[in-house]
Amino acid sequence: MPRPLVIGNGRIMVTFDGNLEMRDFFYPHVGQWNHLQGNRNRLGVWTEGRFSWVSEPSWEKCLSYKEDTLVTDCRAFNAELEVSLLVNDAVHRRENIYLKRIVVQNLANREREIRLFLGQDFSVDENEVGDTVFFDPFRHVLCHYKRNRYFLIAGRSSRGFFDQFATGVKGFAGAEGTWRDAEDGVLSGNAIAQGSVDSVIGFNLFLPPWGEETIFYWICVGRNIQEVRALDQFVREQTPEELLFRTETYGRAFLSVHPREEQLVEDLSPQLLNAYRRSLLVIRAHVDSEGAIIASPDSDILATNRDHYCYLWPRDGAFIAYSLIKAGYGRLTRRFFDFCADALTDKGYLLHKYNPDGTAGSSWHPWLAEGVIQLPIQEDETALVLWALWEYYQEERDLEFVLKQYHAFVRPAANFLCGYVDKALHLPAESYDLWEERRGIFTFTASTVYAGLRAAGDLAELFGQPRLAERYRQSAEEIREGILEHLYDPAREYFLRGLIFNRETGCFEPDPTVDSSVAGVFLFGVLPPHDYRVGKTMEKVRETLWVKTPVGGIARYYGDYYFRQTEDLSRVPGNPWIICTLWLAQYYLRVARSVEELRRARELLEWCVRHSLPTGVMPEQLHPFTGAPLSVAPLAWSHSAYVTTLQEYCARYRELLRAREELQFTFG
Structure with a gap:
């Protein structure tokens, strides 16, 4: 199931599915660690002896955001229960606090009790082993924790803090989870559980005909009990209403100062x-506040891939940084470039992908294939960061920052690109394609290397190194010539996807598969878009794909x-x-x-x-x-x-x- 709602503040990222269930909770990095791991933090209603989780088909749901904000604006309506819920979710603009407002509406023409239940199904640090959840009577909150990760859960209505709670075991010894305890409308009050655990809190609301009540719920996240208690105190003093308003205002301010x-x-x-x-x-x-730009937080891909998209791919990151730069948010990308400089290997190339904390991500690119040692890289990922950095300078004129990057990233990366070439073809040496599926010499990759070296040449000239600038530009021009000579097929009248090395013949052979990524020829300036070869290629892309x-x-x-x-x-x-x-x-x-x-x-x-x-x-x-x-x-x-x-x-x-x-x- 996709994630139609995503909220965050650079350290916490929270997602919801189409059933209004929280499915991902990342901390302390955007994309790392996922303390829900696709589990469901549930929302349910009991009234007049009947119970229903909002994820059930009897609920009509409408999901949206408040205009120009990262605050959700959702409604869930159940005709059978005669109950409507109006829901807003946000992550505080600065502090590690998740906030939720729920307006419970009694749609019946009679006074009645409606009980609202919220479940917490954390697997702290992506593993349910060794978790603990306990009721803290000093603050009337629940707390999930393991090692240096603490999640304090609190909530209040006009009558005070939550009325019911329960902790228990989930997915072990025949226990589905404590959330089942809510379905009779009464929670056990069990005050602590250890191992694989979950929890539920409940509010007992007494509503007049057509009346409503507002519930506020929050989760404070930190490294120890003192830290989350201090955040909880901050919410109580400032009030969750005010914190939601400030977060909403901040989102609009982010866009209103849009240059x-x-x-x-x-x-x-x-x-x-x-x-x-x-x-x-x-x-x-x-x-992420430390510079990573993850591809996607949607953890449901785990079901088919046994991995996820919560990584920084330098290619994706470069394209995303470029879009922010062009939209006027270039300063937001500076830590991305710092991240890439820190991640650069001593040989001058970036690896396949990275975890948000800067460590190397998982990969399926081998260092050895058919007895031949190779670099497990997609060379466009290194080149595109160079390209994006030059675009940053052109827009921001942030000379001191770019000078730092010039020494830390530009020169070693450009030197690698200059040296990692097939001298017979005047093209980049073999690497994996941007789709991460095959190894060879590709039109897209070669085009990005051309653009990256052109950018490096411009930066070298900017910083008073004309001979180095000439070297980078000459290497770029040789690659351009190689692209036009070896990757354009005049008989087919379009650019090849690439060249694949045939180990049996010892030669590179053309891969004529029509591939949309050959758009890189005009995207990165190898040829102008009006060139007939570009026109024929894009016509073929349109016709075939x-x-x-x-x-x-x-x-x-x-x-x-x-x-x-x-x-x-x-x-x-x-x-x-x-x-x-x-x-x-x-x-x-x-x-x-x-x-x-x-x-x-x-x-x-x-x-x-x-x-x-x-x-x-x-x-x-x-x-x-x-x-x-x-x-x-x-x-x-x-x-x-x-x-x-x-x-x-x-x-x-x-x-x-x-x-x-x-x-x-x-x-x-």
């Missing part, structure tokens, strides 16, 4: 603009097997991806010769909005027949591609409109 908003154009529909602003907020939630169902969209490449839904490749060459569809939109933007010709790109932007979740969250890919999200949702890269493309659309619109006005003035 590029005035550059957006009147041609945009409210839907396109709202998706842009929502994308910026979703991206912000993916940025457009999904020929009512869903539409561009697939990654012909025959994509990742989450494949059909073998009818003529109709569905692969599932449609947001980022691949937006690469086509960016091509349309760059070749448009009039404001009217921008329509093709705008239609693809509108396609992305239509295929987002109702909350505005964008997935990685879509089911080709239903349009439902596949793989993970949200995917930060999808949101960043949307932000970048909309910015490009507005810039191109203004440029073409100005050209038309000048033409009209010249000729009357």
Whole structure:
């Protein structure tokens, strides 16, 4: 199930599924550690002898955010129970505090008791072994803990703090979980449990006909009992109402000081603009305070992958940083560049992916294959950080920061790129492709290395090293020549996906698979978008990879097997991806010769909005027949591609409109 709601503050990240159940709780890094690990923190209602969890089908649910904030705005309605819940969730803008407001509405024309239950199903540090949960009578709270992770759970209504509680064992010795204890409306009051544990708190509300009551609930997170008690005291003194208001205000302030908003154009529909602003907020939630930008928090991918997307891929991070830079939030990316400089190996390359704490992430790229030693890297990941850093300097002119990066990252990375080449082909040596599936020499990778070395050359010149600048630029030009000589197929009239080394023949052989990533040729400036070779290539991409169902969209490449839904490749060459569809939109933007010709790109932007979740969250890919999200949702890269493309659309619109006005003035 996707995560239509994501909230966070750079240290805590919390997600909810479509049933309003909390599914992921990350701390102390965005993406690490997940103390729910996909478990469910439940919400349930008892009244007049009947009980129902909000996740059950009898509840109608509407999920959204408060406009221009990372505060949720949800409603759950149960006609059988005659109960409605209005729910807001937030993570405090600064402190390690999760906040929740629930307005319980009695929809019956009679006075009655309604009991509200909230369950906590933590697996602290991603493992339920050795957890403890206990009732703290000094503060009337529950506390889950293990080692240096403490989660204090508190809540109050107008009558005072929660009325009931229970702790117990889950998933062990025949016990499903303490949440079952809530289903008769009465909790046991068991004050402590150890091992694999969960807990529930309950509120007994007495509501008049058509009356309502507001519940506030909060979770304070820290390293010890003193720290979480201090945070709890802070909530009580400031009041949860006030803290929710401040968090809501902060979200709007984040967008209101948006330095590029005035550059957006009147041609945009409210839907396109709202998706842009929502994308910026979703991206912000993916940025860890220490610099990592994770791909996605959706832990349900564990069911099919036995791994997750809670890593920094330097490639994804570079694209996301680029979108923030272009949107005017460049200073937010500085710690990302620091992170990459710290992660750089002594040889000058970045590894496959990283945990948010800076350690190396899991990988399936071997150091030895068929008896041959190789680097387990995707070379574009190193190159793209160089490219993004130069874009940062151009926008921010932050000379001192970039000088630090020049010595820590730029020179060692650029020296590696210069040396890691196939001298016969004048192309980057073999590495894994951006889809992480095959090893070879790829058009996309070569294009990013070209752009990375061009950026390094510009930075070397900026810092007074002209000979080094010339070396980097010469290496970039040789790679460009290699791309045009070896990766463009004049007979097929499009750029190859790449070259694959045949161990038997000892030669590189062309891989002619039509792949959307060949858009890198124009995205990174190897050729201008109006070049006929680019035009033929993108025409081939559009013709071959457009999904020929009512869903539409561009697939990654012909025959994509990742989450494949059909073998009818003529109709569905692969599932449609947001980022691949937006690469086509960016091509349309760059070749448009009039404001009217921008329509093709705008239609693809509108396609992305239509295929987002109702909350505005964008997935990685879509089911080709239903349009439902596949793989993970949200995917930060999808949101960043949307932000970048909309910015490009507005810039191109203004440029073409100005050209038309000048033409009209010249000729009357």
